Amino acid sequence: MLGIHQRPRASHAVLSWATLATVAAVSTACSVGPGGASGSGPVDAGKYPSDTIEVVVPYEAGGATDQMVRSLSQPVAEGLGDEPLVVLNQPGGAGTIGTTRVVAASPDGYTLGFIAGGPLTVQPHYGRTVYSFEDVTPVARVAVAPIVLAVPSDSPWQTVGDMIASVREDPGSFRYASTGAGNPANLAMEKLDAAADIETTQVPFESSAEAVTALLGGNVEGAAGSPSGFAASVRSGDLRILANLGSVKGAEYASVPTLKESGYDVATDITSGFIAPKDLPDPYLREISNSIRDALEDPEIRKQIELTGAVPYFGSPEEYRADIAREYSETGEVLHEAGLI
Missing domain, CATH: 3.40.190.10 (Periplasmic binding protein-like II)
Known part of the structure; x- marks a missing residue:
């Protein structure tokens, strides 16, 4: 990468390890699945879901990410069966508080998250999160928006x-x-x-x-x-x-050229998608991901996502995992060269 002008290190408003650890502990205690156990338990995809699925959005209500997930919640729930998807906004810590809740939850399919990149690809670089980007199960990429x-x-x-x-x-x-x-x-x-x-x-x-x-x-x-x-x-x-x-x-x-079209081979996008706790059983993962894929084929849903400025762009669990890993690596390089970490 080309060298970046060195800047003074910035001070970042981040949560202490103790605060995040407390959030993780409380979230774990509150994340007992319908079966009453905190472990994933026996997997029978034919009986899933049998209870409400919580979708944690680590941002304020009303923003673009929140609007996106709310437009998807009903069609995704319908694709899974009769149980609703309930959106829970848990903002703070640049998205790390809500993401910590997801990381700490039981991988039983009843806690999901919906994030826009940063909590997994940016904040862990500062060493102030109790998780890494590898501590989640990427479920599906939903959309991409440029800066x-x-x-x-x-x-x-x-x-x-x-x-x-x-x-x-x-x-x-x-x-x-x-x-x-x-x-x-x-x-x-x-x-x-x-x-x-x-x-x-x-x-x-x-x-x-x-x-x-x-x-x-x-x-x-x-x-x-x-x-x-x-x-x-x-x-x-x-x-x-x-x-x-x-x-x-x-x-x-659409008429505004990208930097690449203007002769500069760099790009920064915000990738939004669903995540789950690490080790989500594969049958549940596939059911949820497939339901999201089907919902994104609806022209009305795509239109609602486009109104947020994003471009609907489904990605499988494997594709979304690769996106997160690549963005994490690229972000670390830029932060280091800019003197921000």
Whole structure:
């Protein structure tokens, strides 16, 4: 990988080992399956499921990831039988609190998680999680969304090439808002910096709404994040997408070139999907994964996912596992070269 401009190490808001260990212990105690035992027990796929399945979303309700899983919960449940899928939002710790709950649960098929990359591919690199990306069972990839770079609609830059040329003339002049150091948007911009041999400056915010406010207020020159965070402002004409920093294209930004199409062979995507505790019995894994696959064939479900800015893209357990492993490795390399770990 091309060298990345060294930056001062950032301080990260992370949970202590003790706090996460407590969450894990409490989650384990609360994750007894319908049979009353904490182990996986005898497997009889013909009788599964016989109780409600909990789907932990480690983010606030109402966000793109939450909307995605809620659009899938009923059709996936119908594909499995008569038992409902109940969504539980457990935000905090950059997604690690809810993910810890899933990791600590019994692999009995009654606790699933729905994540968007970071809790498995980013946060473990900081050494502040009680799990690694290998401590889950990847069930199915559901969708992929690129990181995009937004600018005010009246920005003088019409292409990412214009922005790069400007920053080369005035290094450090481009400030971009994103939601925290080391998040996927930050990583995407670090990759762009390295590939284009420029230096941009991140201004971290707590939420995408705050990042958009800063951009509209002229406090930064751009903002990087998922398409859903900018959708309303793009539709209103206040912002426009300057660059697609990923590898996939949604309908609302299909005309925006990817970095690869602009001559820079880097990409950063956010992969969303279902996970389960490690060692989920294969019959259960296949039933759940197949039900998700079938649900994603419904045009209405695909449309709902596309409204979040993501592209529906089913992946088998094996494909999703490979995605997670690759993203974890690539993220570690970028974080290390950027001086963030």
